Amino acid sequence: MCTTCGCGQGETKIDGQAVPDHDHGHEHTHADGTTHSHPHDHAHGDGHDHAHAYVPAHSHAPGVPVSRRVQIEQDILAKNDAYARENRAFLAGRRVFALNLVSSPGSGKTTLLVKTIEALQGKAAVAVIEGDQQTSQDAERIRATGAPAVQINTGKGCHLDAHMVGHAIGELNLPEHSLLMIENVGNLVCPAAFDLGEAHKVVVLSVTEGEDKPIKYPDMFRAAKLMLLNKCDLLPHLDFDVDQAIAYARRVNPEIEVLRVSARSGEGMADWLAWLEKGTAAK
Amino acid sequence: MHEMSLAEGILDLIEDAARREGFGKVRTVFLEIGRLSSVEPEAMAFCFDAVVRGSRADGARLEIIAVPGVGFCLDCGRETLLEAVYDPCEHCGAAPVRVTGGTEMRVRELDVE
Numbered sequence: 001m002c003t004t005c006g007c008g009q010g011e012t013k014i015d016g017q018a019v020p021d022h023d024h025g026h027e028h029t030h031a032d033g034t035t036h037s038h039p040h041d042h043a044h045g046d047g048h049d050h051a052h053a054y055v056p057a058h059s060h061a062p063g064v065p066v067s068r069r070v071q072i073e074q075d076i077l078a079k080n081d082a083y084a085r086e087n088r089a090f091l092a093g094r095r096v097f098a099l100n101l102v103s104s105p106g107s108g109k110t111t112l113l114v115k116t117i118e119a120l121q122g123k124a125a126v127a128v129i130e131g132d133q134q135t136s137q138d139a140e141r142i143r144a145t146g147a148p149a150v151q152i153n154t155g156k157g158c159h160l161d162a163h164m165v166g167h168a169i170g171e172l173n174l175p176e177h178s179l180l181m182i183e184n185v186g187n188l189v190c191p192a193a194f195d196l197g198e199a200h201k202v203v204v205l206s207v208t209e210g211e212d213k214p215i216k217y218p219d220m221f222r223a224a225k226l227m228l229l230n231k232c233d234l235l236p237h238l239d240f241d242v243d244q245a246i247a248y249a250r251r252v253n254p255e256i257e258v259l260r261v262s263a264r265s266g267e268g269m270a271d272w273l274a275w276l277e278k279g280t281a282a283k
Numbered sequence: 284m285h286e287m288s289l290a291e292g293i294l295d296l297i298e299d300a301a302r303r304e305g306f307g308k309v310r311t312v313f314l315e316i317g318r319l320s321s322v323e324p325e326a327m328a329f330c331f332d333a334v335v336r337g338s339r340a341d342g343a344r345l346e347i348i349a350v351p352g353v354g355f356c357l358d359c360g361r362e363t364l365l366e367a368v369y370d371p372c373e374h375c376g377a378a379p380v381r382v383t384g385g386t387e388m389r390v391r392e393l394d395v396e
Contacts, residue, residue, distance in 0.1 A: 065396040070304055072390040076292040076314075159285055190285035193321045193388075218368050219321045251369045254379050 011155025012164055016136060019167055080194055083162035087169060087197025091180065095283040097276070098180040100160075100196050102220055103204035104213070105186030108230045110138045112204065112263040113181055117145045119273055124280060125178035129168045131160040131185045138183065148172055159190035162197055179280055192219040199279060200225035207231050207238055211245035218252040226257045228272065233265035286322060289388065290330035296390050297340050306395035309340040313392045317385035318352035319368050352385030 012019055075081065091098050101109050110130075117126045128149040130138040139151035150168040152160060165182060174180060182198060184191040192201075203224035205213055208231055214221040221227065227249050229242065242260070249256050259275065261268035297309055312331070316322050324347045331345050352365035358377035363370075365385065371378035 065308070067310060067394055067396055068306070070300055070306065070393045070395050072296060072300055072392055074296050074390055076289050076296070076388045076390060079292060079295055157288070159288070161288065189321070190288075193285060193289075215369065222368055251378065 011153075012157065013151075013153040013155070014164070014167055014171060015139070015151050016153075019164070077193065077195075080162045083166050084195035084197040087162055087166050090166075090169065091174075091197060091199075092283075094174055095177045096174050096180050097178075097280040097283045098182065098196075098198045099279075100182045100184055100191070100198035100201045101204060102184045102188070102191045102201055102224070103186060103206075104188050104209060107186070107204045107206040107209070108263055109183050109186070109204050110141055112228070112230060112261070113183060114141055114145055115263045115266075115269065116181075116272070116276070117142065117147045119269060120179070120276070121146070124277070125175045127172045127174055127178060127180050129160075129165060129172070129180070129182045131164075131183060133157070133185060154185055158185060158187050159194050160184050160196060161194045165196045177280060177283060179276060188213065188217040188220045192217075192223045199283075202226045202228060204228045204230050205245065205249075207235055207240040207242070207245075211241050212248055214245065214249040214252050221249050221252045221256065224253065224256060226259065226275065229258065229260045231262060231264070232260045232267055233262040286326040286330040287334065289322060290327065290334040293331065293390055294334055294338060294340060297335075297338075297393065300393065301339060301395075304395075306393075307339060308396045309343045309393050310396065311344045311346055311394035312340065312390065313346045313348060313394075315348045315350050315387050315389045315391050317350040317387040319365060319382060319385040320388045322388055324349070348391065350385050350387055353383050354380035355383050356380045 101113070103109050113128060120126055126147050128139070128142045128147055130142065130149055130151045131154060132138055132151070133154050133156070135153070136151040139149040142149035150171045152164050152168055154160065154164070160182065182196055201224040203220055205227055207229060229245065235242070246258050249258065259268055259271050261272050263269070293312065293314070297312070316324055316327065328345050328347065335341055335343060354363050354365045354372070356363050356372035356375060356377055357380065359372060359375040361372070361374050363373045363380055365380070365382065368382055369379060372380050
């Protein structure tokens with residue numbers, strides 16, 4: 001299986017197709033002895049920091065396996081982070097403002113995206129990468145707005161990684177100064193650790209969830225630049241304590257920005273669009 | 284269960300190192316896992332055993348070196364131990380403190396044949 005995305009097992013699919021196998025000289029030898037090369041349409045800088053030293057072997061007895069210590073001193077996510085750096089460099093070259101949208105399942109990310117794209121029509125080019133374990137329903141919802149969308153199905157995977165996103169970016173012809181929205185797999189745990197090459201993570205918390213989500217899943221709220229409190233039109237019907245939710249989020253991440261929105265009623269959407277415009281203009 | 288992806292990351296680092304340094308089997312893998320990292324050591328050990336099956340690290344011992352969470356208190360200027368990223372300073376109670384250690388997920392070294 002491929003280091004980070006499992007594409008070697010044929011689980012990861014982009015728009016229903018197994019990740020294509022066009023060799024760019026990045027071969028992996030796998031546990032079972034098979035070797036395969038990884039497709040990617042832009043060059044891979046290896047970006048590894050290798051610090052290795054030999055500890056001399058001590059066993060001189062014939063037939064006894066010689067044991068030695070090899071220093072590795074490498075981050076487990078080194079490969080993902082190298083792919084993320086490439087994605088970031090590619091996006092910077094095209095002045096694309098990329099966001100990684102993370103949340104629990106059912107927070108309303110896709111509806112928010114659809115409304116955002118509709119509001120930006122004629123003002124900004126938006127492309128979307130959709131991540132789900134199965135189905136292309138979300139990408140179809142996005143395409144119905146006229147925006148280009150690529151669906152990544154992670155199979156059994158619980159998060160997107162920079163390698164799959166690199167493939168998906170290759171499928172999209174991203175124009176200069178555009179906005180790229182990457183909708184991660186609905187999961188408040190795993191996607192926190194995986195840099196995709198985005199400018200920022202945006203965490204969506206819907207007010208139908210508990211206000212203590214930020215301290216229950218601190219890694220995600222700590223990694224995010226912005227928290228969108230979604231479904232705010234439902235607040236009159238709920239016991240959700242907005243101030244408490246914001247206080248919890250700031251306890252985990254004092255720098256986090258917060259916007260209250262409702263994709264359904266349109267409340268707060270102007271602030272969200274202004275935030276997007278500011279980020280796109282800064283590119 | 285991102286520990287599965289992380290375990291695959293470890294195996295990949297092992298295979299890279301094996302090509303570079305020409306070793307055969309791996310006996311022990313020494314991992315540094317910070318208290319504040321997003322890794323559950325038990326889940327990692329479970330996934331590691333599954334992922335390395337049939338590889339040069341099949342049956343290797345996974346030695347997890349726990350790295351404590353450490354922060355620097357901006358109020359009292361002292362170092363404080365952290366169980367969670369949002370814990371207050373253990374000396375003066377101020378929060379938040381700046382996290383200075385305990386987020387690592389690293390392969391430190393290998394015992395190989």
